[in-house]
Amino acid sequence: MMELENSIKIINEQWTDIYYLLHNVDKENLTHQAIRLLQYIDKNKEATIGDLAKHIDTSSNTASEHIKRLIKKGFVTKQRSEVDERKTIVKITEEGKYKLYQHTKLDEAKLKKIFESLSNSELEIIQKAFLIFSEEAKKCLR
Secondary structure: OHHHHHHHHHHHHHHHHHHHHHEOOOOOOOOHHHHHHHHHHHHHOOEEHHHHHHHOOOOHHHHHHHHHHHHHOOOEEEEEOOOOOOOEEEEEOHHHHHHHHHHHOEOHHHHHHHHHOOOHHHHHHHHHHHHHHHHHHHHOOO
16 A cells, blocks of 8 residues: 555656646636636536536636636637527637647647657657556546
8 A cells, every 4th residue: 555655646746747847838827727617618528607616616606707707818608508598508719728728738849859869669658658547537537
């Protein structure tokens, strides 16, 4: 059990180092909550205010206020559901996808520099490890 806890600690430290050293720097300041909302909408293609409130563990009113700010910035749109007129559907815009990319993805130029310094077998190991990690992470949501 101690070995597992140590592995978790090491992975967390390495993960935060990777993000700290390789993240994109963007001038527009978005809150952590705004980024989490954009990620949820992007990964799910659309969401209701209730879905978003549940995702960030807040009230529907608070989630709605966050969405209003994102609408003003042009990052999301809101429309009535065609299936159920009582529901409001929130979707991410192309500008919102771009802003999300800037805030959450790693700097591709830095990645390219790193990957160019690796052998093909090292790069394959990294790709395989991230594939496994990503697939297992997706199971946590089920």
